[in-house]
Amino acid sequence: MSIYKRFSLLGVLFILMSVLTAPIAEAHGENGLPGFLRLRTVTFFDVNFTPNQEQFKQGDEMTITGKLKILESWPTNVAEPKVAYISVDAPGPAVLVKERWVNGEFTPGSIFVEKGKVYDFKVKVTFRKEGRYHVHPSLLVEHAGPLIGPGHWVDVKASTTPFTNPITLINGKTVDLEKYGLGTVVGWHLIFFAIGAIWLVYWLVRPVLARMLLVEQGKFSELVSKRDKIAGAVIAVVVAMTLFGGYTYAKTAFPGGIPQQVYRFAPEDLKLNHFVTYKVESATYGPTTQTVVMKVLITNHGSDPVRVTQFSTAYIDFVNKALAKPDTEHVMTVSPDARITPGETKSVELTLQDEIWQKANLLPIEEAQISMAGLLFVQDDKGNRDFGTIAAPLKTDYQTILEVLKKKEEFIR
Numbered sequence: 001m002s003i004y005k006r007f008s009l010l011g012v013l014f015i016l017m018s019v020l021t022a023p024i025a026e027a028h029g030e031n032g033l034p035g036f037l038r039l040r041t042v043t044f045f046d047v048n049f050t051p052n053q054e055q056f057k058q059g060d061e062m063t064i065t066g067k068l069k070i071l072e073s074w075p076t077n078v079a080e081p082k083v084a085y086i087s088v089d090a091p092g093p094a095v096l097v098k099e100r101w102v103n104g105e106f107t108p109g110s111i112f113v114e115k116g117k118v119y120d121f122k123v124k125v126t127f128r129k130e131g132r133y134h135v136h137p138s139l140l141v142e143h144a145g146p147l148i149g150p151g152h153w154v155d156v157k158a159s160t161t162p163f164t165n166p167i168t169l170i171n172g173k174t175v176d177l178e179k180y181g182l183g184t185v186v187g188w189h190l191i192f193f194a195i196g197a198i199w200l201v202y203w204l205v206r207p208v209l210a211r212m213l214l215v216e217q218g219k220f221s222e223l224v225s226k227r228d229k230i231a232g233a234v235i236a237v238v239v240a241m242t243l244f245g246g247y248t249y250a251k252t253a254f255p256g257g258i259p260q261q262v263y264r265f266a267p268e269d270l271k272l273n274h275f276v277t278y279k280v281e282s283a284t285y286g287p288t289t290q291t292v293v294m295k296v297l298i299t300n301h302g303s304d305p306v307r308v309t310q311f312s313t314a315y316i317d318f319v320n321k322a323l324a325k326p327d328t329e330h331v332m333t334v335s336p337d338a339r340i341t342p343g344e345t346k347s348v349e350l351t352l353q354d355e356i357w358q359k360a361n362l363l364p365i366e367e368a369q370i371s372m373a374g375l376l377f378v379q380d381d382k383g384n385r386d387f388g389t390i391a392a393p394l395k396t397d398y399q400t401i402l403e404v405l406k407k408k409e410e411f412i413r
């Protein structure tokens with residue numbers, strides 16, 4: 001075996017090994033989204049999964065309803081939210097979105113969005129694949145990426161009948177979108193794969209290193225022979241003819257096609273009755289105790305006394321400890337937890353001690369700016385609720401952070 005062939009073989013082995021030994025990516029990955037992106041971009045709240053259960057089978061439906069606010073604290077280093085669509089985040093094509101409604105309007109695709117606005121959504125999905133996976137509502141913002149809401153575990157069992165996705169066309173025919181046109185897609189892929197493979201093999205049979213040697217020696221003219229030029233021309237003609245053939249086939253097989261329609265609009269604003277304003281006085285974070293403390297000035301402009309009920313950030317709700325139910329996952333202490341009377345401005349301290357800050361990588365202490373943002377909710381005795389954005393950089397104990405980071409570095413060394 002020549003030295004060139006040996007090197008080429010080594011290269012192929014190396015590629016194969018790196019592909020075969022790569023670990024399988026698992027889990028849902030919400031913790032991989034940078035903390036500031038989750039905290040400061042969008043807050044999801046009132047999210048419900050109906051039916052609220054874990055066991056499903058293929059073809060079963062689930063409706064996800066909820067609200068989200070695109071926060072005023074949207075970071076400047078992330079593209080401005082202008083166009084976005086609401087969807088469902090799951091591992092791979094596991095669920096199928098059947099219907100999507102935003103602020104009561106049927107929404108086939110993307111919508112125009114704005115910072116500071118609230119959107120009420122409803123997404124109806126069908127489970128397509130069996131398996132156990134986490135399903136999240138999500139807002140996919142153009143140039144910024146997906147921002148996800150709270151997750152719900154589902155365990156989807158295989159159905160005895162194969163999964164179908166039937167739709168009725170305007171000509172009255174019903175087609176199954178799971179299989180429709182699959183033969184054509186596979187056929188054209190095979191044709192182009194064959195052309196590509198012939199082209200690749202034609203060039204790959206010459207040892208790369210031998211050709212590199214020619215380049216080194218300055219013998220460029222010997223690299224491409226007359227035969228190579230003819231081969232190149234033949235392939236170019238074959239590709240052009242195949243493309244034209246495909247176009248002609250599509251035109252004759254499906255006469256009078258209508259291109260896919262884009263229906264993009266700005267949803268009508270929700271009617272929100274705001275009667276409370278907020279001002280953050282101070283915000284701190286204790287990294288060792290994982291405690292966020294926010295002092296907020298709350299002014300009640302309404303006609304009834306109000307009480308702080310909840311703080312929501314990213315996809316997490318912190319419920320006022322005094323109002324928490326036994327199954328409430330995250331709580332906060334509100335002090336003083338007294339009613340704020342009409343016309344009154346009161347300074348309230350919120351204490352959010354929770355291991356989620358570090359467990360979910362929401363407040364990584366190595367970041368240049370550790371900050372908090374979210375929605376603060378109040379409610380009066382009649383059940384009227386109001387909420388608004390509060391956002392502030394978190395002052396933290398830098399001495400402790402320094403020590404933690406030093407220990408980390410020593411550990412690495």
Ligand SMILES: [Cu+2]
Binds near residue numbers: 028030134151
């Ligand atoms: Cu998840």
